[in-house]
Amino acid sequence: MKIKSVRARVFEWKGKTVPPQGNFCSNAMDLVYKNPASQHAAGKDTMNTFRFHQWTVVEVETDDGIVGLGNVALAPRIAKAIIDEYLAPLVVGQDPWDYEYLNQRMYRATHAWGRKGVGMAAISAVDIAIWDILGKSVDKPVFKLLGGRTKEKIPCYYSKLYRTDLKEMQKEAETYLKQGFRAFKMRFGYGPQHLQQGVVENLKSVEAVREVIGYDNDLMLECYMGWNVEYARRILPKLEKFQPRWLEEPVVADDIDGYAELNALTSIPISGGEHEFSLYGFKQLLDRKAVSVVQYDTNRVGGITMAHKINALCEAYSVPVIPHAGQMHNYHLTMSSLNCPMSEYFPMFDVEVGNELFYYIFEGEPVAQDGFLQLDDDKPGLGLTLRTDYLQQFNIIE
Ligand SMILES: O=C(O)[C@H](O)[C@H](O)[C@@H](O)CO
Numbered sequence: 244m245k246i247k248s249v250r251a252r253v254f255e256w257k258g259k260t261v262p263p264q265g266n267f268c269s270n271a272m273d274l275v276y277k278n279p280a281s282q283h284a285a286g287k288d289t290m291n292t293f294r295f296h297q298w299t300v301v302e303v304e305t306d307d308g309i310v311g312l313g314n315v316a317l318a319p320r321i322a323k324a325i326i327d328e329y330l331a332p333l334v335v336g337q338d339p340w341d342y343e344y345l346n347q348r349m350y351r352a353t354h355a356w357g358r359k360g361v362g363m364a365a366i367s368a369v370d371i372a373i374w375d376i377l378g379k380s381v382d383k384p385v386f387k388l389l390g391g392r393t394k395e396k397i398p399c400y401y402s403k404l405y406r407t408d409l410k411e412m413q414k415e416a417e418t419y420l421k422q423g424f425r426a427f428k429m430r431f432g433y434g435p436q437h438l439q440q441g442v443v444e445n446l447k448s449v450e451a452v453r454e455v456i457g458y459d460n461d462l463m464l465e466c467y468m469g470w471n472v473e474y475a476r477r478i479l480p481k482l483e484k485f486q487p488r489w490l491e492e493p494v495v496a497d498d499i500d501g502y503a504e505l506n507a508l509t510s511i512p513i514s515g516g517e518h519e520f521s522l523y524g525f526k527q528l529l530d531r532k533a534v535s536v537v538q539y540d541t542n543r544v545g546g547i548t549m550a551h552k553i554n555a556l557c558e559a560y561s562v563p564v565i566p567h568a569g570q571m572h573n574y575h576l577t578m579s580s581l582n583c584p585m586s587e588y589f590p591m592f593d594v595e596v597g598n599e600l601f602y603y604i605f606e607g608e609p610v611a612q613d614g615f616l617q618l619d620d621d622k623p624g625l626g627l628t629l630r631t632d633y634l635q636q637f638n639i640i641e
């Protein structure tokens with residue numbers, strides 16, 4: 244079997260969107276004052292617009308007609324250009340079963356500029372499509388090629404609860420508690436620029452959600468890199484009484500020493516990884532005890548080939564892996580490793596941030612039942628197909 248072609252298309256949502264409400268979510272841009280002269284790189288999908296409304300879909304086809312589906316959501320247009328210009332020529336004509344060789348070929352060929360960020364995200368998309376091919380060619384789901392079923396079903400946590408009105412947040416938490424979720428991730432809306440009043444607001448929001456879900460359910464706290472170490476040092480001790488399962492991405496991903504200091508500061512585990520890349524990136528996080536929960540995203544980190552290696556590395560360090568975002572490319576990794584205790588889960592919503600766009604492009608994503616997800620032993624490959632019913636609401640860039 245040889246790879247015959249690689250097709251990368253950008254799906255640009257032009258349908259209805261729900262603009263971010265309230266203080267929504269602290270993020271890395273918060274520490275940079277808002278300069279009307281240059282709003283978010285001319286309105287593009289950047290950190291604080293929370294408009295990740297494009298997604299690149301990759302179709303890798305073999306000479307015997309198997310088509311593997313991959314995807315990338317970071318800088319989708321740039322990722323497409325990288326795939327078209329650099330990665331496709333490296334894999335066409337090759338045997339998809341040589342997936343380690345092909346992953347190394349893409350990683351090393353683009354190493355001068357691609358070892359972090361969108362270069363690795365583009366590699367991830369091609370690699371994910373290759374694994375979809377492998378599963379389809381032997382009529383097995385991808386997780387069966389990675390280690391098989393380690394769980395009867397996958398526990399998942401409800402992930403949304405962006406910082407809007409506290410009563411709205413409590414209603415939202417109530418709704419999903421009633422649907423059987425036993426774990427919830429909420430977002431802070433305030434950071435250093437909001438001074439002590441912001442600290443009070445942040446604490447109030449955690450108290451409000453705890454009021455609804457009680458203390459016999461997990462609560463995770465998301466900062467999305469919107470704080471700095473000094474602010475986190477001040478607020479973490481005040482958060483301990485709420486017993487969060489983890490506090491996520493307090494500071495920018497490059498401040499590994501900052502993560503390590505905060506991870507050792509209180510009883511609250513610090514999590515991160517959705518903005519880290521490659522096996523070596525995670526070795527650094529583990530060696531420096533920067534995180535207590537690893538959260539790579541398989542469509543960013545280097546694909547299934549890379550994520551599978553990171554799963555093994557994290558197991559050796561006894562640091563659990565709970566991938567960012569849910570989505571099939573992550574669910575197969577979680578199912579196949581005992582060191583992956585649960586998945587993140589965004590239910591399907593009207594398009595808001597963009598995390599939910601996956602549901603509008605792909606068919607086959609499992610729907611959580613009572614806080615659990617199931618993967619099908621008999622669905623080959625990733626178990627995804629392209630939807631046609633929302634196609635009219637996308638601009639598709641070939
Ligand atoms: O952990 C997450 O789910 C991500 O950080 C979200 O995708 C981002 O939208 C912030 O909530």
Ligand SMILES: [Mg+2]
Pocket residue numbers: 465467491492517567
């Ligand atoms: Mg996050």
